[in-house]
Amino acid sequence: MIGILVDHKFLLGYYIEKQSRLLALEYGADLVYTEEIVDQKILSSKRIVNDILHTIDYVIEDDVVLRIATERERERCVLQVGTNSAERIAEVAAKVCNDVAAIDVNMGCPKPFSIMGGMGAALLTQPDKVKDVYICAANFLQILTSLVSVSSVPVSCKIRVLDKQEDTLALVKLIEKCGVTAIGVHGRRRDERQGDANRVEEIREVARALSIPVIANGGSGTIKEFKDIEQFRTESGASSVMLARRALSNPSIFRPEGLLTMQEEITSFLRLACEFDENFTMMKYVVQRILGNQQIKLLSDFHALSSVQSPRTEFHGMGVRRKGNQPEKGSAAIVALNARYCDMLMLTLDAPAGSPNGWLKEFDARGRATVVAASVLDICDAWSMRNVYENFKSNRQRGHKRKVVPDAETGIHFIDLTFPPKRLRDKCGATTPKCVLNSFCDECGIKRPVYCCKFRPVDKRFEALVEVDGRKFLSRIGQPNKKMAEQVDILLSETVKQV
Incomplete structure (x- = not known):
């Protein structure tokens, strides 16, 4: 496993959803990274084996924090963690080490949520903290290895260059002494963004100073096709290259044979998104990033x-x-x-x-249809993928074989359904699900439904319990407000009508 982060690798960096990671692997990427996930979020999640999708899911309530496709990416997926605690990062390693290929500590993220939490690039100003974080994690991994008689999960970290090159070199030498397998270096400083020049020469100096593999990052602006990846690696003197922004716009950048068309990239992504039941918001975001100015x-x-x-x-x-x-x-x-x-x-x-x-x-009618899409099906229709969507949906439903039976302890019928909030907003002035259920109760001569909304502090979302004619129903999929929580529960009205 140690060799997974060494020479001549092309890596996909910090991707939010699994479909883009899988697509990059199909196109030729050697490794893929998850987005930065805060340690506490992983520790608060519950590990679930999803037999329907053939994935390992880490979930908090109904929110999927991390989803790993066991057969397709487990051996090539690196978990990227945001942390400022040696104790918590060790606990994360214990929890996920069997589900990922390696663990990466993000010490380069300049985003406010990371900086304010003492994570990401904030760690670059705390050398003692850096050493403490890795030593604790390494010790824990050594204990884990001896107990389960398997190889330890490689540990890497990713940094940004500091304001002074001598400070950068001192920092990376300290990190190397901690025993990391590899180190990723982004050639911009903490306060710089993608419009600023990437300091390739400073990455090269880091590579010269270290004996461990260096992963060069920050070159998306100059990489237009596959051959440019190797050129960036050569110029930086690094062992490997990590791409993120360029791969989000052109997932097929990893293909030695050349870039695919926009349509081929989007339809390939949608196929995976339908297969793994991706949510609407993320699906639309990725398609629009690939579309770019073609919208x-x-x-x-x-x-x-x-x-x-x-x-x-x-x-x-x-x-x-x-x-x-x-x-x-x-x-x-x-x-x-x-x-x-x-x-x-x-x-x-x-x-x-x-x-x-x-x-x-x-410019492209499909782009316009994507922009105005209000559901996963709308996006699939725009790209003539309805049959693909319906087939995967049907397969999942057959796998669930859901029977609506009341919980033995609470008597609640749990039916986890939802719909996009935009659909409710678009029905302004029309009959809402709540009105339909009220009318049904009036026609049947039964008491109108009673609702009980509950706020979930863990994910700051709402769920509503509806009671109709002595029967209780609840969707555990959290909603942004009380109104949506109540309206979603009305999706259960068809079940009520069968009473």
């Missing part, structure tokens, strides 16, 4: 608008969001639009192709 295409005369000095708006091809008076640092690729045209832009997005709002036009 809509600006006409050439929009450039005149960007010269007006006024409050700014960022356009990414995935939506519009207001900015302050100055563009964000490193945003050279972002189109700056005059604020007074924002309303026109939003109207155009909703208008049919060829509308009078003529400085925008549709």
Whole structure:
């Protein structure tokens, strides 16, 4: 197992959902990393063997914290952990070591949630803390190895370069002495972002100074095709290369044979997303990232608008969001639009192709359908994948063979169902599920349903218990508010009607 992080590997970095990890492995990536998961979240989760999807799931209530495809990625998936506690990271190692290929401690994330929690790049200013974290984890892994007579899970970490190169070299030498198998180095500093230059020469100096493998990161901006990955590895002097941003936009970047078309990448992703029952929000996010500016295409005369000095708006091809008076640092690729045209832009997005709002036009009808999609089925329809969706859904339902029987202790019928909140918002002024159930009760001469909402502190979501004619029903899938929790429980009304 130690060799898993050594020379000449191409790695997929910090991916949120499993489908993109599996897709990268299919295309040729050697290893894939999970997104950064906070140690406490893993420790609070429950490990479940999902026989329907053939995965190992770590769940909190109905939220899947981590899902590992046992047969396809277990031996090539690296768990990336955010931590500031030697004790907790050791507990994480004990909990997940049999389900992942390696564990990576993230010491380079510059995002506020990591910094404020004393994790990620915040650890770079605490050398003593760094050493303490790894020693405790290493000791625990040694104990684990001796007890179960298996190889220990390799441990790596990922950092950003410090403000002074000599400080970076001192830090990585300290980390090397801790005994890590490999170290990932992102060539930007804590306060820098993707628009800033990646310090390839500083990564090269780190590689020269260490005897352990160095994984170069931060080169997505210069990598356009497969051969560029090897060029970046050579220039940085590193053993391996980790890609994230480029692979999110072009998953097939790992194919030695060359990039696939946008349609091939999206349909391949949707196939995996349907197979592993991915949620709507994540599915739409990934498809839109692959689509990029293919969702809509600006006409050439929009450039005149960007010269007006006024409050700014960022356009990414995935939506519009207001900015302050100055563009964000490193945003050279972002189109700056005059604020007074924002309303026109939003109207155009909703208008049919060829509308009078003529400085925008549709580039791909499937992109437009993806933007307005309100469900997984809508996205699949946009890409002619309905049959794939229906087939996988049918297979899962056959595997569940769900029988609605009351819990022996509480008498509650648990039926875990939900629907997107957007569907409820779109029904403004129309008959809601709650109204349908009330009408049904009135027609049958039974008492209208009684609801009891409960707030779950663990994930800050709501669930509602509905009682109809002496029978209690509950969906354990948490909702963002009480209204949604009650409306979701009305999905059980069909069961009630069969009483």
